[in-house]
Amino acid sequence: MKNKVNSIKIGELKQKYPFIIDYFAANKLNVDGYEDYSFKEYLEHFTEEEKEQWAIDTEVLMEGLNLYINQMVEFLGIKEETSVKSLTILAGRDKSGNKEGFEKISIKSGEIISIVGPTGSGKSRLLADIEWAAQNDTPTGRTILINDEVPDKKWRFSSNNRLVAQLSQNMNFVMDLTVHEFLILHAKSRMVENEEEVVKNIIEEANNLAGEKFDLNTPITSLSGGQSRALMIADTAILSSSPIVLIDEIENAGIDRKKALHLLVSSDKVVLMATHDPILALMGDRRIVIKNGGIKDIIEISDEEKEVLFQLEKMDSVIQQMRNSLRNGEKLERCNNCYRN
Numbered sequence: 001m002k003n004k005v006n007s008i009k010i011g012e013l014k015q016k017y018p019f020i021i022d023y024f025a026a027n028k029l030n031v032d033g034y035e036d037y038s039f040k041e042y043l044e045h046f047t048e049e050e051k052e053q054w055a056i057d058t059e060v061l062m063e064g065l066n067l068y069i070n071q072m073v074e075f076l077g078i079k080e081e082t083s084v085k086s087l088t089i090l091a092g093r094d095k096s097g098n099k100e101g102f103e104k105i106s107i108k109s110g111e112i113i114s115i116v117g118p119t120g121s122g123k124s125r126l127l128a129d130i131e132w133a134a135q136n137d138t139p140t141g142r143t144i145l146i147n148d149e150v151p152d153k154k155w156r157f158s159s160n161n162r163l164v165a166q167l168s169q170n171m172n173f174v175m176d177l178t179v180h181e182f183l184i185l186h187a188k189s190r191m192v193e194n195e196e197e198v199v200k201n202i203i204e205e206a207n208n209l210a211g212e213k214f215d216l217n218t219p220i221t222s223l224s225g226g227q228s229r230a231l232m233i234a235d236t237a238i239l240s241s242s243p244i245v246l247i248d249e250i251e252n253a254g255i256d257r258k259k260a261l262h263l264l265v266s267s268d269k270v271v272l273m274a275t276h277d278p279i280l281a282l283m284g285d286r287r288i289v290i291k292n293g294g295i296k297d298i299i300e301i302s303d304e305e306k307e308v309l310f311q312l313e314k315m316d317s318v319i320q321q322m323r324n325s326l327r328n329g330e331k332l333e334r335c336n337n338c339y340r341n
């Protein structure tokens with residue numbers, strides 16, 4: 001935020017912080033027609049005589065605008081978009097107290113990382129470390145860096161300014177709202193302009209993921225497990241500004257997992273998911289292997305594994321078809337060619 005007014009064009013500033021026109025008015029600055037200038041360039045366009053005549057002090061005005069934006073953002077509770085270019089995990093200890101088998105892992109935005117390991121090995125713990133932005137203050141002793149720096153404390157304590165969106169297996173709604181009311185509330189809190197359009201978009205994407213369609217008037221408490229998961233995934237992808245998405249096992253959610261991942265990654269988020277599902281595990285660009293509470297290995301997907309993924313998807317679609325047939329009360333027939341490439 002510090003040097004914001006030095007480089008951003010006035011037009012962009014006005015769009016992002018509409019309230020700054022009051023600052024210009026209070027300082028008797030007419031910026032009309034200077035939308036393509038930064039505030040600094042605008043102030044510099046005055047001649048020395050003009051500056052003297054109207055008592056224009058470039059430094060003071062620039063500092064003042066910065067301060068004004070900061071204070072208004074805080075006062076209005078506006079969520080600042082934070083660009084996360086990388087998430088870094090620095091090694092801690094496993095359950096026996098031994099140092100983990102790596103020094104540091106850096107993950108870039110737009111990457112999918114899967115986390116695999118036996119039950120109870122510490123997959124959820126790793127996600128929790130990231131959510132808490134651990135600073136050697138969790139049982140694992142890991143440290144999390146954002147853009148190679150210790151993240152701002154505000155991530156931990158502000159519910160508005162979430163670094164991380166978490167999608168977990170148990171998503172039980174207790175609020176007495178329809179899907180429409182719930183999404184509008186969320187859209188309002190995110191201050192989007194075209195609420196109805198965004199809400200329509202979310203419901204469309206959610207229905208793309210869920211098996212059984214639902215509409216905007218459905219009470220959220222009567223959504224099935226799969227439907228509420230689909231809704232939360234679409235909501236996270238479209239409305240949440242959290243740059244990091246943590247997923248704890250979506251395999252049993254009864255939703256289209258592949259579409260769900262694509263929806264999340266297309267919004268340029270860092271996605272980490274703990275999974276026991278081979279298809280999901282291979283959908284990661286890399287996978288973290290956890291054993292006895294520690295990160296044991298980091299494996300990049302190979303070309304051979306990409307072929308394996310293709311085969312697995314074929315098998316999966318056979319299983320899906322059979323599942324659908326069973327759901328529709330049909331009897332299954334032997335399928336001899338189903339498993340060939």
Ligand SMILES: Nc1ncnc2c1ncn2[C@@H]1O[C@H](COP(=O)(O)OP(=O)(O)OP(=O)(O)O)[C@@H](O)[C@H]1O
Nearest residue numbers: 093094095118119120121122123124125139140293
């Ligand atoms: N490095 C560690 N040091 C100490 N305790 C740890 C460590 N890693 C994990 N634990 C603890 O071990 C327990 C099991 O871990 P966790 O729930 O993360 O396993 P999981 O791999 O997610 O299991 P599941 O596959 O069953 O969901 C938790 O209580 C967790 O806090």
